[in-house]
Amino acid sequence: MAAEVSAGKLDEFADGGLTPVEVNGEFGRKKVLVARTGESVCAVVNRCPHLGFSLTKGPGGLTFDDGVVQCAWHNSRFDVCSGENRDWVGGFAGRSIPKWSRGMLALGRKPRGLDTIPATVRDGEVLLQID
Ligand code: FES
Numbered sequence: 517m518a519a520e521v522s523a524g525k526l527d528e529f530a531d532g533g534l535t536p537v538e539v540n541g542e543f544g545r546k547k548v549l550v551a552r553t554g555e556s557v558c559a560v561v562n563r564c565p566h567l568g569f570s571l572t573k574g575p576g577g578l579t580f581d582d583g584v585v586q587c588a589w590h591n592s593r594f595d596v597c598s599g600e601n602r603d604w605v606g607g608f609a610g611r612s613i614p615k616w617s618r619g620m621l622a623l624g625r626k627p628r629g630l631d632t633i634p635a636t637v638r639d640g641e642v643l644l645q646i647d
Pocket residue numbers: 564565566567568569587588589590591592605
């Protein structure tokens with residue numbers, strides 16, 4: 517059953533930015549990405565569905581633009597509010613690769629979205645529903 521946990525004060529999250537945080541869940545610490553737009557927030561699990569790596573710690577670093585995070589490893593891109601996959605395994609460390617070679621890098625894995633986490637702001641606090 518999901519529990520409501522605080523990810524911190526809204527002021528601690530850059531407006532228009534994406535912030536990695538760790539919160540306590542029922543099954544231990546959980547790595548989460550929180551995107552803030554004004555007074556609203558979205559959250560996803562910080563784990564790429566391609567190979568399970570961190571979306572933000574890797575050779576490409578944290579790349580976030582217009583609500584879309586790009587995986588720090590093989591450039592898959594995801595909407596952080598819907599979790600929707602926008603592009604699948606487009607390269608390595610921020611550099612593009614030709615379309616014909618993407619299938620090899622995908623290692624047989626089909627495009628998938630991110631696991632979203634219900635998130636709200638209440639009394640200036642960012643609250644997440646964590647399993
Ligand atoms: S681990 Fe994210 S695209 Fe490969």
